[in-house]
Amino acid sequence: MEGWRISHLNERKKERTIYVDADACPVKDEILSVASQFQVPVTFIASYEHFQTKRSPLEDWRFVDTHKEAADLVIANSAAAHDIVVTQDIGLASLLLPRQVIVLSERGRMYTNETIDFDLERRHVSSKQRRKGVYGKGPKKLLEEDKKRFMAQLQKILSNHEGFLN
Numbered sequence: 324m325e326g327w328r329i330s331h332l333n334e335r336k337k338e339r340t341i342y343v344d345a346d347a348c349p350v351k352d353e354i355l356s357v358a359s360q361f362q363v364p365v366t367f368i369a370s371y372e373h374f375q376t377k378r379s380p381l382e383d384w385r386f387v388d389t390h391k392e393a394a395d396l397v398i399a400n401s402a403a404a405h406d407i408v409v410t411q412d413i414g415l416a417s418l419l420l421p422r423q424v425i426v427l428s429e430r431g432r433m434y435t436n437e438t439i440d441f442d443l444e445r446r447h448v449s450s451k452q453r454r455k456g457v458y459g460k461g462p463k464k465l466l467e468e469d470k471k472r473f474m475a476q477l478q479k480i481l482s483n484h485e486g487f488l489n
Contacts, residue, residue, distance in 0.1 A: 338364065341477075342398050344410035345369040345384075349465045350429045353474045354409060355379050361481040366401070368394040407480060413439070425480055429465065431473035 341358055345351065345367035358365045358381050366383045370393065387393035395415045402408050404423035410416060416426040416434040426434040 339405055339407070340402075341365045341407045341409065342402050343367045344394055344398060344408070344412060344415065346372075346394060347411070348409060348429055350409070350470055350473050353470050354477065355382060357474055357477045357481065358382075360478070363481060368397045368401075370394065407477070409477075427473070427476060427480070429473060430469045431476040433476065 341354060341363055343351065343354060343365060346369050348354075348367075351367065354365055355378065359379065362381070364381050364383065365379075366385060368385050368387065370389045371386045372389055385397060387397055395410075395412060398408055398410070398415060399418050402419055402422070402424045405425065407425045407427060408415070408419055409427050409429060411428050413434070417439050419426050420434060420436050420439055428434070
């Protein structure tokens with residue numbers, strides 16, 4: 324009987340939130356700048372070692388222990404469909420994409436269902452190489468043009484959500 328279904332009675336409309344894997348995120352200011360244009364709340368998840376105070380009414384900070392996966396677990400348990408997560412963690416991205424969470428790197432690259440398998444394979448191969456003692460140069464330094472590309476991508480995502488762009 325349909326009358327017995329009460330699961331959605333307690334559901335409330337959740338506004339879109341930007342979650343940030345904040346420990347090593349170099350684009351925090353850029354996120355706040357774009358979020359303020361659209362009045363979208365931002366939740367930074369960081370370890371206690373990276374304690375910061377609020378700089379904007381839109382931002383919220385949640386601090387977790389220093390375990391390397393603690394922030395990822397909070398984000399994975401908090402983000403819902405159509406939220407935005409900013410992270411460079413491919414594993415976290417792979418958990419979020421099936422739940423219709425929009426995942427963006429700090430360089431403005433969107434992780435997608437079409438590309439995540441390749442990203443995971445590339446991460447796996449790199450990990451095998453490191454275990455053999457073969458180390459690459461690491462990621463390139465984040466440039467100003469990377470930050471601009473990130474901001475443009477985040478603006479595009481939020482604009483599309485608000486109906487400003489096609």
